[in-house]
Amino acid sequence: MNQSLSSPEFSSLTRSLGLNALFPGNASLTTAAVGYTVDAWQRFVLYADxxxxxxxxxAEHLAERTPNVLDFRAELLMDGRELPRPVNYGLVRIIPPDDLSTGPDPVSAQDPGRRRPFVVFDPRAGHGPGIGGFKRDSEIGAALRAGHPCYFVGFxxxxxxxQTIEDVMRAEAAFLEKVISLHPESPGKPAVIGNCQAGWQVLMTAAMRPELFGPIIVAGAPVSYWAGWRGKNPMRYTGGLLGGSWLTALTSDLGSGRFDGAWLVQNFENLNPANTIWHKGYSLYANVDTEAPRYLGFEKYWGGHVFLNGDEMQYIVDNLFVGNRLTSAELVLSDGTRLDLRNIRSPILVFCSYGDNITPPPQALGWITDLxxxxxxxxxxxxxxxxxxxxSIGHLGIFVSSSTGRKEHSEFISHIDLIDLLPAGLYEAHISDKTDATPHAELVEGDHLLSISRRSVEDVNQIVQPDADSDRRFATAAWLSNLNLGLYRALFQPWVRACTTPLSTYALTALHPLRVAYEMCSDRNPLAAVVRDQxxxxxxxxxxxDADNPFLQMQRLVSDSIEASxxxxxxxxxxxxxxxxxxxxGAPWLQALAGFGWDRDGHAVSARVKPGVAPEQHTRAAREHERLRAEVAMGGLVEAGVRALLFVLRTRGEADERRFNLARELLRTRSDRGILSLKQIFRQQAELLRLYPDAALAALPGMLDGAPGSEVRAVARDVDRLSTTLTLDENERNDLARVLDIFEAAAKSKAPRQAAIQQQAG
Structure with missing residues (x-):
């Protein structure tokens, strides 16, 4: 029961206690003071509970056999502990709830009953798994709602x-092979979502085994670790200020070869002391009547600390966080495979936020300008x-926020086939609300409109804002990190390991400040029963x-001042x-010691050299261009229609879900080929128009030869309808008229021939 303290009973209470004498002539203020005191005490008791x-x-969560925070039932398909190189990862199939069942697939003629599967990989960054399916409106929920079979990789x-990072990568590849085998008639390879730290690991696996992946969505994933905006992204300086990765090795040694993920969580906590020290607890205290379920739900995830092997964490810090070697293609696997993100053949969708202080846009997008x-x-x-x-959304909001799940993730997942059809290039996705004023709103699925615009590397440069001087400082920090790590291993590591015992390891783990905060406030505490009863x-x-109570307003002012401080x-x-x-x-003498001095002409030696294009890549590209040139006149009616459409829209540089939805339906009536074949058609025709625009257009009449005139005119009408779904500019209208004339001329040239055939038949 929740009553108001402005009732007459409390006025009577203040009079009976003689409290009105404290504020003579202002009985209402006395009533407000008493009411606030009672309310504040009750909120404190409820907060303690x-x-x-x-x-x-x-305690209950950690005692579970497989701790996770998934809001969906799941069935284990593969246990990573049973692989030739065992890991603590597993693949599960998400069992769709009754209100989120997989539905029919309007895309693929090959498999009209199913959509391509989705596989969600969760980050192993100190917390337990499940953030990708933490709520019904989540990545998993969006995939199920769109009708996709869904799988989840946790740990x-x-x-x-x-186990090593390479072992985890090979396990991820094995999981994808399993999913592919379960969907032999899928309209494409599995779409993969990698959250936060799982993002860079998914990209590494895709660079190792590109043939296993469909479209890849990396959400809030740091990939370029030195990138950031000056004055805004302090977390990237942590490694250098600690002297490098020697502290990682020390922490792992003190943990008997294991790295406690609670230290990573504490790093996140330290980023925003106002939230950690005050706001999170105060928000619960101030709204304890309604906030408790949300708070407890999130704390179940936030407090589920996990461990990494010391070698795993050392690899991550040395090669990624401090070394930043992934985007320079310097990482090599044990079998000699070089991890080059440019080898990924699947479309990569990067989702990041300007409000994310853990993975800001420069770290999420900087790998593009690095490569x-x-x-x-x-x-x-x-x-x-x-x-x-x-x-504005924060780091965890990218995965947890219901609004994000309903909007961004739903749009990306619902239109994954549109993304998969895009030809090579760099694009930006925009999501806007569908309104009554939206043209052709009937072609928009859901409440939001997805559009994709062509962008350039220079556009990404404007976001990332690369800084050569900053790169030199980070490269120097990486050099000093290697030096300090070597000194630690040579001089101190043997002594630390000799002094570490199971008891000391247990004590350090149990006494971690984050764990103590959870452990001390539970039923194990002798005072817990008193708190529960109260x-x-x-x-x-x-x-x-009431909200207008002056003392409650004063409380808010005090809280605001504490947060501001x-x-x-x-x-x-x-x-x-x-x-x-x-x-x-930035000291010149230290940079010179690190090998980043100045050349003979007095120019600073670059600390960040782009991998460049290997000679064999030039050779492969030349062979591909020759193959395309030989096939410029190949294809039939469908290829001609796609080429004509792309020719009209070639300068626009935009893809819109309205055109895509219409094109998908029209192409299904013209061809019995599945989405995979249509993807190849779109990509090849786009590449031909880019490389050989004049020859590609000149070849259209030959491609139409042999098709009945009625069908040629029908395809021309489709091209006209697709092109004019949205307003065209003058050049596009002229190009449309040009290709329609080609189709009409081809249709007319068949009329005498068809008439002769009909006479012979008669």
């Missing part, structure tokens, strides 16, 4: 001794990259003050960290 529930939930809290100096290089590697940015009494007689502390701290990092690693 929520903390007790949180501690119990923490256990403890790693298999000796490619020009658009020509990207096209030569036949790579398709789409990026989408959000204005909370039950408060709930039975709960009263609250902590934000000021954060800003001063981050500024000091940035200045310190720049002063240390």
């Amino acid at each position: 929520v903390m007790r529930q949180r501690g119990n939930q923490y 256990l809290p403890d790693p298999i001794p000796g 490619y100096a020009t658009d020509a290089e990207l096209l030569e590697h036949d790579q398709t990259i789409v990026y989408a940015t959000h204005d 909370a039950d009494r408060v709930r039975a007689a709960r009263v609250s003050v 902590l934000d000021l502390y954060r800003d001063v701290r981050d500024n000091a960290c940035e200045k310190t990092f720049e002063a240390i690693y």
Whole structure:
């Protein structure tokens, strides 16, 4: 029961206690003070009880056989512990709830009953698995709602001794092989979602085994670790300020070869002290009557700390966080395979947010400018990259937010085949609300409209804002990190390992500040029973003050001032960290020691050299161009229609779901080929128009030869309808008239021949 403290009973209470004498002539203020005091005490008791529930939930969650926070039932398909190189990962099939069952597939004529499967990979960054399916409106929920079979790759809290990052990659490849085998008639290879730290690992696996992947969505995933905006992204300086990765090795040694993920979580917590120290708890306290379920649900994920092998974490820090070697194609597997992200043949969709202080857009998109100096290089590697940015959502909101699940993820998943059809190039995705004023709104699925615009490497440069001086400082930090790590291993590591015992390891783990906060507030605490009983009494007689209570307003002002003070502390701290990092690693003498001095002409030696295009890639591209040139006149009515449509829209540089939905339906009536064949047609015709536009257009009459005139005119009407779905500019209208004339001339040339055939038949 929740009553108001502005009732007459409390006015009577203040009079009986003689409290009106405290504020003579202002009985209402006295009533407000008493009411606020009672309300504040009750909220404190309820807050303490929520903390007790949180501690119990923490213990119960860790005691589960496979701790996760999935909101969906799942069936285990593959246990990574049974692989030749065992890992603590597993593949499960998501069992669709009754209201989210897989539906018919309007895309593929080959498989009219199913859509391509989705596989969601969750990050192993200190927390347990399940964030990709934490809510009904999540990535998994969006995939199920769109009718896709869905699979999830999670992990256990403890790693298999000796497992490595390469072992995990090979396990991920084995999981995808399993999914592919379960869907032999899928309209395409599985679409894959990699969240946060799982994003870079999915990209590494795709570079190793590109043939296993359909479209790849990487959400909030850091890939270019040195990138960032000066004055805004302090987390990237942490490794350098700690002297490099020697501390990672020390932490793993103290953990008897395991790295405690709680340290990673604490790094995230330290980014925003106002939220960690005050706002998160205060928000629960101030709204304890309604906030508890949401708070406990999130804390179940946030407190599910997991472990990594020391070698795994060392590899990540040395090669990625500090070394930044992934986007320079420097990583080589044990079998000699070089991990080059340019080898990925599937479309890559990068989703990031300007409000994300853990993976800001420069770190999510910087790999593009790290790998490619020009658009020509990207096209030569036949790579398709789409990026989408959000204005304000935070890092966890990318995966957890219901609004994001209903909007961005739903649009990306619902139109994954549109993304898969895009020819090589760089694009930006936009999502807007569908309104009554939206042209051809009947062609828009759902409440939002997805459009994709062509972009250039220079456009991404404007977001990333690469800084050669900053790269030199980070490269110097990486050099010093290797030096310090070598010194630690040579001078201190043997002593640390000799002094580490199972008891010391257990004590360090159990006494981690984050764990203590959960453990101390649970039913194990002798005072827990008192808190529980008091909370039950408060709930039975709960009263609250009105929102305009002056003391409640004062409470909010105090809270705001505390948050502002902590934000000021954060800003001063981050500024000091940035200045310190720049002063240390910007020192010319240290950069010279690291090998980043100046050449004979006095120019600074570049610390970040793009991989460039290998000679064999030039050879492969030349052979591909020769093959395309030989096939410029090949194809039939469908190929001619697609070529004509792409010719009309070639300068627009946009793809729109309205045209795609219409084209998909029209093409299904013209061809019995599935989405895979249509993808090949679209990509090949786009490439021919890019390389040989005049020859490709001149070949259209020959491609129409042999088709009945009525069918030629029908395809021409389709091209006209598709082109004019949205408004064309003058040049596009002229190009449309040009291709329609070609089709009409081809149809007319068949009239005498068809008449002769009919006479002979008569």
